[in-house]
Amino acid sequence: MTENRLARSTSPYLLQHKDNPVHWYPWGPEALAAAKAENKPILLSVGYAACHWCHVMAHESFEDASTAEVMNRLFINIKVDREERPDIDQIYMKALHALGEQGGWPLTMFLTPDGEPFWGGTYYPKEAKWGHPAFVDMLEAVSRTFHTDRERIETNRSGLLEALKTEITPTAPIDRSLMMAAGERLLSLYDPEHGGIKGAPKFPQASILDLLWRTGLRAGNDKAKETFLHTLRQIGNGGIYDHLKGGIARYSVDHLWLVPHFEKMLYDNGQYLDHLVTAYLATGEDLFRNRIEETVGWLLDEMRMEGGAFAASLDADSEGVEGKFYVWTADEIADVLGEEDAALFAKAYDVSPGGNWEGVTILNRLKAPSLSAKEEARLARLRKKLLERRSGRIRPGLDDKILADWNGLTIAALARAARFVSRESCLEAAQSAYDFVMETMMHDGHLGHSWRAGRLLLPGFASDYANMMNAALALAETCPEEAMTYIANAEKLGKALVEDYQTAEGAFYLTAADAEGLIVRPVTSADEATPNPNSMAALAFAKLYILTGKTEYRDLADKVLIALSSDIPKNVFATASLLTAFDTRTNGRLAVIVGPSGSDPNPFLKVLSKTVDPALHCLVLESTDDLPEDHPAKGKNALEDKTTVYLCREGACSFPITRRKELEEALTVIS
Structure with a gap:
């Protein structure tokens, strides 16, 4: 037939x-x-x-x-x-x-x-x-x-x-010097003027940005940290960012972040949101706070599907033309805003009669990143008018399939945003997406990869399990009342990952043991637009060790890192997320905040947030009695009904801390 x-x-x-x-x-x-x-x-x-x-x-x-x-x-x-x-x-x-x-x-x-x-x-x-x-x-x-x-x-x-053929050749564990050298090498590739990797096209390169920030912290390298922040400023002001609705496009075809390849992917925006939270905590800049609010708004308004999980992507094209939905002419802007307001908008957003790309304008703030507070308030009103006009255009197509691994990245970012930006809708969105994946996309205890129109694609991939483990652990840090439940869920996912995906050397195949036979069973240490599943698995097991104290999770993380360590010197550009997992494994710390019912942990949480260290984790508990028996903070409860903090690392905890200044002093030591 x-x-x-x-x-x-x-x-x-x-x-x-x-x-x-x-x-x-x-x-x-x-x-x-x-x-x-x-x-x-x-x-x-x-x-x-x-x-x-x-x-x-x-x-x-x-x-x-x-x-x-x-x-x-x-x-x-x-x-x-x-x-x-x-x-x-x-x-x-x-x-x-x-x-x-x-x-x-x-x-x-x-x-x-x-x-x-x-x-x-x-x-x-x-x-x-x-x-x-x-x-x-x-x-x-x-x-x-x-x-x-x-x-x-x-x-x-x-x-x-x-x-x-994939040959896994375990070597000695990764050491700190390799991570520092990789950070320096990657830093040398960055464009000091425009941010991002030198040249064109420019991709957000989320895994590399993660490593750049972490090596900046560990080495006290202000240049590395500023490069991270500068890149995010350029992305947030560039044409790659949707200035009317929020969210970033896949990449910029030029070296300026001006002309995007207009498709908008869930995974890019989940990782971008996480970086924005770090940048906002580090600087307090309005730019980063605004981009957080706008990007979350776009995710909730345009990408959230019935049931609470998030769709995969928005197309680059509409009406058969790339970018047609997003670009403007000067005449159309004047028609919507009127002459006086259009003049202000043109000054701010690079609007000209001839346009800045193929005769039309891609809105951006690269030439005027900030104006007066009064002008910015006026611009916000003008953006709403243009967004209303844009909403009448024929929209790009929505790929509405739900992918467990991409949702995991986004859930984790939303949970972190909820912790530090105090937007209730972030937490609600993270929890509802998590519940959808863990309930609707589970079948007989096995996680699926893709769901659409009532049909689930099984079995899932290692990336689905690893990313959802990290999502569960992010929610454990955000939701004190349900922390132990989320940790238990991550442990169950980790158990299935080990049983169905682990190689003899301790890394993880992409496909399950009972998956359809292919010419090879792929296993990789290389990042693509998302961090590779082995890195995310090592990261999740390292976090589980930090949060539970169970040495079996430390050993699982170490096995992955040792199994794939020989790949890193061959290509640090493609293995940045492995070094990020290594950083959490070796520099990971846990702050256990214990307080009686009704006590306020926020003063201590504010201190913790100022460290902007992604390897520093936190649990807020009324009692440590619910912690696993292996946990070093087990039984260390609040002193004299005061909110008390214990800083724990590698199986040991600090003396009880009851004052903010004591916590600040304890956190000054950078590993």
Whole structure:
């Protein structure tokens, strides 16, 4: 039977292609069986719903009947949503890198009927240009080679399979000097004027920013800390930020943070929110507080789905044009605001008759980051008017699938924002999203990865378990009454992670033991736009050790870090989050605040927040009697009905602290 089989999918990305004349299969046994039966190579196309160049290739080629005829005649065609199946994406993207290609999406790979890669690329234009052959010419050449030059296919196939093998070679534990050297190396890559890594395009690089901040703290390096803050200021003032509604786009195509690739991803904004909290605590700047409020508002208004969890992304395109929903002309702004107000707005937001990008204006504050308080109040009113006008435009598409791992990142950030910014809606949102994932996305005690339209994709990935562990632990620190319940939930997730995903060396495979068989079982130490699952697992187990005192969690964190430590010197840029986990493991401390019912822990919490140390954790309890037996603070309760703090580290706790000044002095020692 020849047909497009994507209509039965739940992935919004696959459904975008359900009416293509291409006879698409989703990934699965049916497609592989067809390739073997017909002795055809497989054309694997991987993308995601918010991907601009995926749309371009679809419009040019996959919607074109003549191109589809060639694809259908010569190949078995498989379409994959990389967000729904990161395991498949990771395997074949690694194969593309082994071919010497930079990578990106759409990912276009050519496979044997057994699913083994032998050639590939990314976007192929319909007509030859930019040094790329025409897509149909490429298809015919690949098919011809597959059937007539099997020796060449075999050489490529065997070489790529060898490159896909993962050898875990545990070495000595990571040491502090490696972390400091990595921080210095990464700092040297930063743009001192515009922030971010030098050159273009500019990505937020969340994992690298995390490490930069931590090494700045540990080394007392003010330049590293200021680089972190400067980068966040530039992002918050740049065109990559949505100045009318909040939230950041995926990246900036230039070196100024001015012109975004307009898609808005949940994972970017979860990590961005966490960084904004750190920056606000460190500086008290209105810019960071405003961006927190605006970004949370965008998450709650536009990304929160029925049930409380968050959707995956907003598209870059609307009406077939990238960025059309977000850009403005000077005339339209004047029409909405009137001449006088439009003049003020133009001064603040870089509006000009000729525009700042392809004849239109991307709103930004790079040239006028701050005006007087009176002008800023007036600008806030003007932004509301423009937002109301924008709301009447045709909106970008929403990828409304719910991913457990991306929600975990966002839940943790919202919980932290709730602790330090005192916005009640942050905590409510974090808890409701957490409850959705832990209830609706659980099946027989196993966590799923993706949920949409009542269907759950099982089994989940290591990233789902690790990120939801960290989400649970963030809520444990934010919700004193339920702290022990959240910690217990994290322990259950950790137990399942170890049972179903752990390698013999102590790291974690991406896929579960009972997952569908692929040509390899991927395990990685490399960060992508999100921190890699091994880093997040090591971080979660390190935090569990800090919060519970149970040495089994210390040992699990150490196993991951030792197993993958040899990867770090090879590429500190791609393994920054492993060093972040190492920092929490070795510099992690816990403040246990114990007070009688009705006592106020806030004076001590304010002191703790001023340290802006992400490795410093906190539990607020009425009694330490509920702590695990292994915990060093067990039985150390409030003195004389006074709120009392114990600083604990590596199985030992400080003397009881009952005054703010004592706590400030105890925290001055930076490890």
